[in-house]
Amino acid sequence: MNSQRTMPILPVEAYTSQEWFDLEQERIFSRTWAFAGLAEDIDEPGQYTSVQAGLNNIFIVMGRDRRLRAFHNICRHRGTQLLRAVGNTQRAIVCPYHDWTYDLEGNLLSVPNQEREFPNLDMSCLGLKQASVDRWRGMLWVHPDENAGSIMDWFGAVEPHLGPHDVDRLIEYKDGRTEHEIAANWKIVVENYIDGYHLAHLHAGTLAMYDHARIESGFVGPHFAFYEPLAPEFAENLAENTPSPLVIPPDRVGAWVPMLFPGIGLGETESSWSVFHVTPLAPDRTRVVTRSKVADASLWDFVWQSFRSYGFWARRIGGKFEGDASDPMASGDFMAEDIYACEQQQRSLQSPYFEHGPSSAKGETGVRQHQELVQEWVGRP
Template identity: 30%
Template sequence: MMKLDFDDWNIHVGKPHPFNDRVKPIDNGTDRPDPARYHDPAFMAEEWDKVFARSWLLAGPASDIPEPGDFFTFEIGPENFIIVRGDDGAIHAHYNVCPHRGSRLVTSQFGSLDRFTCPFHSWKFDLEGHNIAVTDEETFRPEVLCHKHDLTSVRCEEAVGLIFLSMDSEIEPLHDWLAPILPQLELYQIDQMYVVQHRRSDWGSNWKGGVDAFAEIYHLHAVHPQTQCLMDDRTQIDLWSGGLSRQFVPFAQPAARYADQETVNPGIQMMLRDAGIDPATFNGTAAETRHAVQQAKRRRSDQLGLGYERFSDSQLSDSVVYSLFPNVQIGCHPEAIFLHRFVPHATDPNQFTYDTCILYRHVDAPGYGAPAWMGLGEDVDLSGATRPDIIHTKLGEPPCLGEVLDQDSELLPIVQAGARSRGFKGPLWSEQEGRLRHFHAELDRRMGKRP
């Protein structure tokens, strides 16, 4: 079996740093999984019960609910939850269901309330989920109200400024599950960031097709050839138990397969300017710009007191992308992160919702900002004073996520159609797709299909 020489890449990224240390490899075998997982309704139903109902699910950033009474709703599959900061300052998660007749309690995505009042019969609940008023309570037989009539709450825990919930009351603590990568995520100070852009888009594919596409960069040369002049696609991959993984995505240098390693092309010029380097005065080649960007950002950190000494060189120039089982990816940068969630459809295995948002930490200093390639326009409020609306593109509407993501949204329905063919016997993954095999191995373990 071919083994990529990632150690050579580690040397190339700059000074040795513990962050870049490779972890002990995990061998997930060479099996070819049944492609029914991408389209079979029975698999989808079993997957909901065994995977989503028993996993930690990323609900959203804690910055969305800074004050008591602030809430947002989180929808996944057939369920909808209220995530609220209680009067006690703690974060709570409740099914968005009134115990009386099943009505949704709130219909807005964000808000602030001192209590929840059912719109159907005006039963009232405090922020912690306790029933505090039953309308015309004297008309109920006492034996009826002896049944539990508080809100149904679920496990809810926070890590690095992100809120997770689980429908499984017996699940291991969140910090225990995230332990292998938690110190790494903490370096980015996500708890000091807030949402500056949030978009959703319905795609004609199974949610795992989305996970697969975003967990490898093997496809960049074919689907996104415009990226080859400014980002590499043969990089370090690390795997941990529990379905956790990461991959380095190097920016500001051409891919090794790209013919021109000399010309400082417009894309790389943008990244030089982003780091405070005037491309007109830069005398190096395209292959040397990544190191120059890293050093320029270190100088900026020294001038502004940003504390970038905690980062390795590659963290200053690259995207370090983490996968959190089952459906989350976090792309980390010192100034901003992006969250990708691949949300299963409630009933159709051939659809999912792609949810992506950018979180940013404001520093009031010249030249500081989110990476330019993230595409945050001048109209985007970076101050944190306003929480942006969620822009939702429905299935069949023209995509509006940006050139690269629009290419993915157009390709995945084609892949989904092929996955349903009798001629497709299941994926054959390369070592460059090691995160995909790792994800599906964890999926099969949760489904009881492997030890």
């Protein structure tokens, strides 16, 4: 990729038009591995969860043999969605429309009034269409193609650049889940996530405990890897400064904040682990769900304060942080700051006076590379 370019790559329409949105749904989100939850979401036969992967709704269900299987959430009769959200189906999957019934392995088991209504039905050809499912780093993943191959073909190269966290052993604090609908295109949200240039500015008061001058980042295949160490003044008195038990060895403290293509961010820090799941809803609307894990869920409030509101850290080392929770730019919450910036950018794209300005040589390299990647996948200039 040409990382020397210092102008943005994608046109304004890429962030505003339905045409681009539709192409991305078809060519990116329907052809890649999609985050479908944490591994512990499904741990007994009959439990299921469903997820939108581009144009496909897919559910994962655990069979009686305790194997995970993924199916397209489409009844083989007239296409009604079979399962919604998360739950437990016990032994069978029953379509709500005409009660066609499938087993947990996807075979069609029964059709009401079969002899009268469908006298020559070959039920063996009417099993559910399979998708692919896998577990990786404590997460569940699905791919619409049943022959998607190994998930390590997709994530293997970036894995050494992620944090040393043992995600399966950490504990989710359920009340820590957040869900935001952001009035911005999904690429603005993702580009903000991988923009190293804004960290010392937009988040001057909230992310100051990391050493932004020592960021190590770059693309590994389609995935963006990012690491920055704690600033020396925080690292020195770590035992005093850190609000909760470390989840990684003390000699490796810092933050790994990769963005896995297309739109699955991780926030892997010394005291917590989070997933930041981006789902495009419309050209100017994006859902972001975060789920977080820590070493000890009873200390959650303490960890959450530190994770979301790094004004906490500033106060802790005697800084003068004074936040106003009602103002996103002074709330001490870095996510509120990011959402504010993303929504303002999206709004400006509508103005006839908007034109892309120059892009910074180092801090915004990842942003340009992400745009090149999207352009390649979509196949449009």
